[in-house]
Amino acid sequence: MIFDRKNLDDNALIAIYKKLLYPRVVEEKMLILLRQGRIGKWFSGIGQEAIAVGAALAMHPDEYILPMHRNLGVFTTRGVPFNRLMGQWTGKASGFTKGRDRSFHFGTQEHKIIGMISHLGPQMALADGIALADVLSKNKKATLVFTGEGGTSEGDFHEAVNIAAVWNLPVIFLIENNAYALSTPTHEQYRAKKLVDKAIGYGIEGRQLNGNNILEMYYAISEIAHSIRQRPRPVLVECKTFRIRGHEEASGTKYVPPELIAEWQDRDPVRSFENYLISQGALRPEWIPFLRDEILKEIDPVIDKVLMEKDIRPNVFTELGDVYKPFTRPSFKLSPKxxxxxxxxxxxxxxxxxxxxxxxxxxxxxxxxxxxxxxxxxxxxxxxxxxxxxxxxxxxxxxxxxxxxxxxxxxxxxxxxxxxxxxxxxxxxxxxxxxxxxxxxxxxxxxxxxxxxxxxxxxxxxxxxxxxxxxxxxxxxxxxxxxxxxxxxxxxxxxxxxxxxxxxxxxxxxxxxxxxxxxxDGEIFVEIGKARVVKKGTQATIIAYGYAVHWALEYLSNHPELSIEIIDLRSLQPWDCATVMASVKKTNRALVLHEDTLTSGFGAEVAATISEKCFKELAAPVMRCASLDTPVPMDKGLESQFLGKSRLEKVMQQLLAY
Structure with missing residues (x-):
């Protein structure tokens, strides 16, 4: 492996080495904890650290990076506190997701990192939107998003790269080609000789890099990022590397030829850079165990402290309260016009x-x-x-x-x-x-x-x-x-x-x-989650939404002798249970009406809730009227038969006659 230090002095080289060594030592410690049963799952990035560290060093601190589950080096290089990472991995309250997700499935706006979800492809389009916001704000920034060679087979890869190309977005799409997607080798994943050649089809630039060479990674990503900050456009980067360990530790590596592992172990990014630094006189061999020990002295007390933290105490109100961000309608003055x-x-x-x-x-x-x-x-x-x-x-x-x-x-x-x-x-x-x-x-x-x-x-x-x-x-x-x-x-x-x-x-x-x-006229903000009583009545309640509300109104116009209350839900999630229950308790009969198909339509949820909360007040079973359990037909006659409106008269007769 050939390293080119360019204008970096010995101190700068050592600083880079420490950044590279840190995630390696942390990972080795995590593997020990995993064998001891003190942590759960682990996705090892051993052998791939140069990509994460080199790329993260190249980006400005206020530029977004969207890493994957083998990119610990992004988080450590960005200075994410180790105690919070440890809390995340162990499902403690001190983690970023309060025990709700694992590994690197989180984001931190403080460090401009947006973590992945298990569906590998979708995060690439997020990078497009982040970059678009910078372009609209006239910020000269780049965005870096990671994916794997397996992820390039997903449609999300194509969509994201194509959007970035069409809109000239300053995104670096970085492919970590580590030879295997779980156990699937590259020759079963794609037919291209080089993944970087895919750039040609999108009309964008492509670069292939030695992903195990920390200096090549650092200089190349620095150069690309600087260029696209000045002239926004996407660039596709393929980083050749190898996954020394399993997809995750439980899967092992039996499907990998031993000689292939041995070949790539000789290209280990940490050891190769160490040898280079020693040859340059920047690093002495006896310093290496000392530097490793310094990292262990930093992380070991943190690990012990986090592992001693209390388990999260489940709280239903906390869990439900965090599903949505709290929101209060903007204040507005309703126009008289x-x-x-x-x-x-x-x-x-x-x-x-x-x-x-x-x-x-x-x-x-x-x-x-x-x-x-x-x-x-x-x-x-x-x-x-x-x-x-x-x-x-x-x-x-x-x-x-x-x-x-x-x-x-x-x-x-x-x-x-x-x-x-x-x-x-x-x-x-x-x-x-x-x-x-x-x-x-x-x-x-x-x-x-x-x-x-x-x-x-x-x-x-x-x-x-x-x-x-x-x-x-x-x-x-x-x-x-x-x-x-x-x-x-x-x-x-x-x-x-x-x-x-x-x-x-x-x-x-x-x-x-x-x-x-x-x-x-002017601004008006209708409260989400609040139903409206469209027509008051005493004999029964029709709960509807969308076009079905007008079916109900048409039915009543044809039956002026009936006193039927009509509720327009307006919002389905959240929905106004209180208004519906109050009406049903008054009328003692309920019909849920909607255009969607009957089975598992939203009306089933409303009907079940009425049965649970208003059972004693009901004078008849809660009834539903909805569309047939078929796809929507095109022919006008078939479509009319399909829609629940065609059965409304009959169902209402059954409800009122019960």
Missing amino acids: SQVIRYIDALRDGLLLSMERYPNLVLMGQDIAEYGGVFKVTENFHEFFGKERVRNTPLCESGVIGAAMGLSLNGYKAVVEMQFADFVSSGFTQVVNNLAKTHYRWGQNVDVVIRMPTGAGTAGGPFHSQSNEAWFTKTPGLKVVYPAFPADAKGLMMSAIADPNPVMYFEHKYLYRNLTGEVP
């Missing part, structure tokens, strides 16, 4: 006012700029706010949602338009694992709203008409709203954008231009 406008115009008004209120708000989606989106909700927005803040995106839902989260991590707010709610399935991991779980895991807010044009009634068929709100109402950490009226569409939009938690905002396509209503 109002006008009758369409549902779609109320949405537009809420978005426009929010764009004016929050200069750090960015809208993203396919065709939302000049074209105005497929439903024209954002038509002409780019003329008011520019294409930097009203951004057309490539067709890649996962990458765009991840970029939205990255924007939030770096001080921005984001609204993402799904062209159709159905298409969010392509970004499912980002929504339910990244957006939803981040605040609970390490206290980071995620200011992202995902607009979901939803619902049937337009002969859109199985892939443009689904009511998929139940996919998200069962995912803790997400808020879900579904307005039925123009005023609520505006007010919930403004509240969703103001809220620091991720919000799935469902808006029914059929209502866009077929429903009008009186909407206050």
Whole structure:
């Protein structure tokens, strides 16, 4: 291995060596503790330290790094306190996630590190959003994100690199090619001779580095980072290295030829650099055990102290309280003036006012700029706010949602338009694992709203008409709203954008231009989680949301002889249990009505809660009316039969006659 010290003096070389040695000594200690059963799982980065340490040294302290589970050197080089790392690894309250996650699955804004989740690919798109925030703020900064050679097989890799290339984002995509993804060798992972060649397909630069050479890593990443700070663009870097130990310690290395391990042990980054420093006269052999002992003297007392810390005492209120970041609606003065406008115009008004209120708000989606989106909700927005803040995106839902989260991590707010709610399935991991779980895991807010044009009634068929709100109402950490009226569409939009938690905002396509209503001028913030009694009654309660509220109103217009109370939930997560229970206790009968399919629809949760809390007051079983348990058909007649509206009359007769 050839080292080039360039202009580094002996003291600088020794300083780098200490940074390289530190994670090695810590890891060796962790392996001892693992064998002793004093810690749980461990993902060893032994043999790969030069990548993490060299790259971290090259980045400015205020630039974000997104490492993986074998990059202890990033955390130690950035100066993350060892007691907090130890607390994290042992599940203590002193860790970053309060025992809720393990290993390096956390972030720390203080040290500008955003940790991974177990789904290896999604973090790359977060780097795009972080870098985009720097570009919009005119900060000359670079962002560094790690992945492995196995991660390059995931669609998230393609989406993230493609977005960065199209938008000229200053991101270094660093691939640690350590030869095996768990037990899968590279020849079963990809056909390219070099992973760095993938850069050609994206029209970006690529560099292949010796990942075991600490000086090569340091100088190359320094040079790349300096360049993209001045001229923003992504660069793909492949670092050749080897994973000496198993994917994690329990998996072992029996699948690796022994001669291959021996070959790479000869290229050990710590030992190779030690030999170089000795040859340069910068390091004496007798200093090495002394330096190792100094590290052990530092970490051993910390380890003992953390292991003696009390176990976390479970507290239900604490756990539930940390799922969402606390939020209070902004204060506002309700305008005495109002006008009758369409549902779609109320949405537009809420978005426009929010764009004016929050200069750090960015809208993203396919065709939302000049074209105005497929439903024209954002038509002409780019003329008011520019294409930097009203951004057309490539067709890649996962990458765009991840970029939205990255924007939030770096001080921005984001609204993402799904062209159709159905298409969010392509970004499912980002929504339910990244957006939803981040605040609970390490206290980071995620200011992202995902607009979901939803619902049937337009002969859109199985892939443009689904009511998929139940996919998200069962995912803790997400808020879900579904307005039925123009005023609520505006007010919930403004509240969703103001809220620091991720919000799935469902808006029914059929209502866009077929429903009008009186909407206050100016700002209005409707409380998320608060239902509205649309019509009072005494004989029964219909609990509905979205388009189904209008089915209920139509039913009552056809039956003026009935006194039926109608509740519009407006929010599904959280939902207003108190208002529903109060109504049912008054009317003694309940029907839950929604457009989604019957089985496991959100109405099942409402019905179960009513049965539990109002059993003694019920004069009839709680009934549900929903759509058939089939995909949404395209033919108008089939679609009408599918929708729960076609069975509402019959179900209401059964409820009232019981």
